[in-house]
Amino acid sequence: MQIDWNKTCGLKKVHYVCPKCGNEFKKSLQRMLKKFNLDIERIEKGIKSGKIKFYESLGFPTLHFKKDVGKLEAGTVIYFHKKVDIIRGFxxxxxxxxxxxxxxxxxxxxxxxxxxxNGYNVRIAKVGEKIVALTRGGFICPFTTNKVMELLNLEDFFNDFPDLIVCGEMIGTHNPYVPHYYPEVGKLGFRIFDIRRKVSNEALSVYEKNKLLKKYNLPGVRLFxxxxxxxxxxxxxxxxxxxxxxxxxxxxxxxxxxxxxxxKYTCGRAHHSELKFAFTFPFDFGRHFLFSRVIREGFQSYEFKESREEMRERAKRIGESILLPMIETIKKIAENGVAHEDVIIDVETKAEAEKLIRHLRKQGVIAKLVSYKDGKAKIRRIYQSTTDKIKHYLNGGLY
Amino acid sequence: MQIDWNKTCGLKKVHYVCPKCGNEFKKSLQRMLKKFNLDIERIEKGIKSGKIKFYESLGFPTLHFKKDVGKLEAGTVIYFHKKVDIIRGFxxxxxxxxxxxxxxxxxxxxxxxxxxxNGYNVRIAKVGEKIVALTRGGFICPFTTNKVMELLNLEDFFNDFPDLIVCGEMIGTHNPYVPHYYPEVGKLGFRIFDIRRKVSNEALSVYEKNKLLKKYNLPGVRLFxxxxxxxxxxxxxxxxxxxxxxxxxxxxxxxxxxxxxxxKYTCGRAHHSELKFAFTFPFDFGRHFLFSRVIREGFQSYEFKESREEMRERAKRIGESILLPMIETIKKIAENGVAHEDVIIDVETKAEAEKLIRHLRKQGVIAKLVSYKDGKAKIRRIYQSTTDKIKHYLNGGLY
Missing domain, CATH: 3.30.1490.70 (Dna Ligase; domain 1)
Structure with missing residues (x-):
């Protein structure tokens, strides 16, 4: 579809002329895009091919990059409000x-x-008057947005620095994406690793970042x-x-x-945990996860000059991380089960949990709300490829 | 390039009119191709795109299918001699x-x-007056052709059945492709598993096959x-x-x-051996081999109703098959080595070994003759991706 940048884009009736502030953005967008060797034609081509989505978000016309386009990385979001706000992909x-x-x-x-x-990557930014939390792909996650507002005191920071982006990891057992236990946060916590600038994506130095975090009393990741x-x-x-x-x-x-x-550089045990996860759902993640994890193990064992005994111990863990969860899943599906993962999240209302489910589904995740009681929502993610493929083989299908 | 089927093809000066017998093949080829819903146009398109090679072999114009084209599978070879001879891919x-x-x-x-x-797939066929052995891809392998003539008495069989193809496995430790020890053959042996027809690729029934093998005193694989x-x-x-x-x-x-x-269905230990091989050369074979092997292990362990102890033993073997050879290779390359594999083959003359090396190189294999003495040739295959990638990481390259 062709977008008439001077009138309406024809897409979900979003006006290129911002419906809220009445501003007209063509020139300023063109100027912005020039910095990235891009032009409006390229953006329109991206929309046609599906690399870029164009929709209304927070009441503003929004360009959402699902894939890299020129120098703008996947996860980049451009909002047209009083100005053209570019939040770059992490x-x-x-x-x-x-x-x-x-x-x-x-x-x-x-x-x-x-x-x-070990959690999930979040960028927090102020867009117009609202502070929002974006997950890696560039979606505003309603759960995460609520939680960062509860967990962090961001008002002062963003009043002073509306053009900065707070990048960090949401961690803890009660998160819908990557639940992992950290004793210091328990159910949910947030740790900031980068502060970056809108548009350029430039990161503040580690010193500047820590100075700001200290000043605004915001939690950073550990600096060793x-x-x-x-x-x-x-x-x-x-x-x-x-x-x-x-x-x-x-x-x-x-x-x-x-x-x-x-x-980045990671622990052997982290690789084993990831393999365990991947082989609980082998036909959803196995192939993609496997090779790189074992390669890391080989180089780490080599560099740490492990003894024959240590190597064998590491090998055993690799093997068990792959085989045992896979057998469990085959058994579960043979008993008429479905490959799934349940997580608990804390929400204020059932409606909040349902909103998260809708958000997950929009991204193609098969998720449902299993139960809700007293602020605890149990969310189930279903892994369809694993379920279907294992069923197929159990029913006599050839590989 | 366009082939003028009535004159010359312009390709290596091979005449479509057979230079030996003077026959003209356009009509009979057309008739043959019709059986496969193919026509000469499609063949020419295949030659253009590289799916089919057209060259002279055994003195005859030859079409060699590197990829599937319609119903004709990769490995198919068509020779134009007195007639159009189609040896289908296995x-x-x-x-x-x-x-x-x-x-x-x-x-x-x-x-x-x-x-x-566990060896390599060979099709033996009579083309014109010559008995030749083709490896999986459809190449006539000079080593294999010599060896099948030494190992098997095929003259009578092919005199009686020039339109049949003998399909079997070349096995033993002294083979250049898949060396594996079998006590019953030792250095080299051949076992036949199928007898198929030219053109249609139809296999004789197991009964007919075994009757013929017995009659002509040819060695078959074990029938359990x-x-x-x-x-x-x-x-x-x-x-x-x-x-x-x-x-x-x-x-x-x-x-x-x-x-x-x-x-087909295979033993756990076969999977482990293949993993060991693949992770001796991880960046040549690892990624491609890994996932399917571990999936087989999961289903086998499940079907054999293994105890926790047996599962752990299997897991340990998987892990060790992956990790230990990889570490060995990293060490070897850190000490300025090269990822390689040496095999010994028995040949009559040094020239015979050199011919095999040339044959391997034509297929993109990096191989060299390390030594030759008294009929024993040591052949080295070099695995370049593994060598280069590991060197790159050892020198500080990022993943």
């Missing part, structure tokens, strides 16, 4: 398989080592220290071994100035 | 993850259970028995457990009449 953090020599090669002089937590690149590998190996014992995920290694892209 | 045998209920559903009344051997489909799963489970102990691969389950496509 950049993919690359992984290193080895600490040494990679850290010394990739960074210069010093690295900041922060904890990487700032190390010389030469000593960092040894230090990180020690940190990883400690995190491993506590069943925590790993670290993100950053240039303290945030001029060089960060890299 | 059909892919589908796998079952479960013996029950699949066997009962897929077959009717009875199944013949034959041993599946012909079982009622209801008792077959239990019988095969027992057979598999025996084969497992002897480190043998598995079975092919066939309709004795060969009217229904056969299916």
């Amino acid at each position: 950049p993919k953090i690359r992984r290193t398989l080895l600490l040494s020599p990679t850290i010394e090669k990739h960074f210069k002089d010093f690295v900041a080592v922060e904890e990487k937590m 220290g700032i190390f010389d690149v030469e000593e960092a590998p040894k230090k990180i190996e020690e940190i990883i071994k400690e995190l491993e014992k506590e069943n925590r995920e790993g670290v993100v290694i950053k240039d303290p100035e945030m001029k060089i892209p960060p890299v | 059909p892919k045998i589908r796998r079952t993850l479960l013996l029950s209920p699949t066997i009962e559903k897929h077959f009717k009344d009875f199944v013949a259970v034959e041993e599946k051997m 028995g012909i079982f009622d489909v209801e008792e077959a799963p239990k019988k095969i489970e027992e057979i598999i457990k025996e084969l497992e102990k002897e480190n043998r691969e598995g079975v092919v389950i066939k309709d004795p009449e060969m009217k229904i496509p056969p299916v």
Whole structure:
């Protein structure tokens, strides 16, 4: 469909001229896009091909990037309100398989080592008068938006800095995406790892970020220290071994100035947990998860100079993480079950839980509300590929 | 390029009019292709796109199908000599993850259970006056052609049946493709599993095949028995457990009449061996091999109703098959090595080994002759992706 940028876009009757403020955005959008070597034609092409969705959100015309388009990464959202507000997708953090020599090669002089937590990535931004929380893909999640407002005191921060974005991890057992237990938060908590600028996506330095977090009393992820690149590998190996014992995920290694892209590095146990999850639902996640996880294990075992005994222990864990959950799921489906995962979330009302379910479904997740009582909602996610494929084989289908 | 079927094809100067017998083939090829809902136009399109190669082989114009084209499967070869000779690609045998209920559903009344051997698939056919051995992809392998002539007495058979194709497995430790020890053959042996017809690819029934093999004193694969489909799963489970102990691969389950496509089923240990191989060269084979092997393990463990202890033992083997060879390879490459595999083959002359090397290279395999002495040639295959990727990570590259 062709969008008439001067009148209406024809899509859900959203006016390109903002229905709220009456502003006309063509020129300012063009100016913005130029920074990314993009133009309106390219955006329209993206809408046609489905890479970009154009809809109304928060009462504003909104462009939502489902895929990378030029320099604008998937997860980018552009709102047209008083101005053209670009909230960039959170950049993919690359992984290193080895600490040494990679850290010394990739960074210069010093690295900041922060904890990487096992939850889900959230960007919090002020759009117009509203503070909203976006999940990785760029959707405003109603549950997450509510919760960050409960968990964090963000009003002052965003009054002072409406053009900054707070990026962090929602963690804890009572979250609908990646439930994992952290003793320090229990059911739900939020930890901030980056503060970035709208439009440019530039991150504040680790120092500036921590200064602001302190000033506004906002919770950051743990900073293990700032190390010389030469000593960092040894230090990180020690940190990883400690995190491993506590069943925590790993670290993100950053240039303290945030001029060089960060890299991540994770614990063996995190790989095993992910494999367990993936092989509980093998035909939904197995193939995609498997190879990279075992490759990480090989390099980690090599770098940590493991003994034959330690290698065998690691191998056993890999094997068990793959095989045992898969057999459990086959059994469950043979007994007429369905491959599913239940999570509990805390909500104010049943309607809030139902709103989350609708939100999940819009993203293609098969989810339902199993029960609601006294602010506790049990949400079920169903893994259809795993259910269907295993049924097919159990009924005599060929591979 | 356009082929003028009545004059020359312009490709390597091969004449469509056979340079040996002077025959002109356009009409008979057209007639043949009709059976497969194909026409010459489609063949020419295939040549253009690279799905089909057109070259001279054995002195005859030859069409070699690298990919499926219509009903003609990859590995199909068409020779134009006195007649149009179509040697069809060996059909892919589908796998079952479960013996029950699949066997009962897929077959009717009875199944013949034959041993599946761990070697490489070979089709032997008479083309003109020559008996040649083709590997899976449809190449005439000079080593294999020599060896089948040494190992088997095929002259009488092909004199009587020039339109049949002998399909079997080349096995043993001294083979350049899939070396595996079988006590009954040692260095090299051949076992026939199918006799098929040219053009139609129809397989003789198991009974007819075995009658012919007996008559011409040709070695077949082991036939474990012909079982009622209801008792077959239990019988095969027992057979598999025996084969497992002897480190043998598995079975092919066939309709004795060969009217229904056969299916294959393999031992856990075969999966572990394949994983070990794949993770000795993780970036050449790992990703492709991994998922399907572990899925097989899950279903087998489930069907065999394994105890917790047996599951853990199987899991440990899976993990060790993945992790330990990978670490070995990382170490080897860190010490400036190259990911490689050496095999010994027995040849008459050094020239014969060199010919095989040239043949392997033509197929994109990086191979070299390491040494030759007294009829023993040591051949090295180099796995470049594994070597390059591991080097890259060891030198500080990001994943």
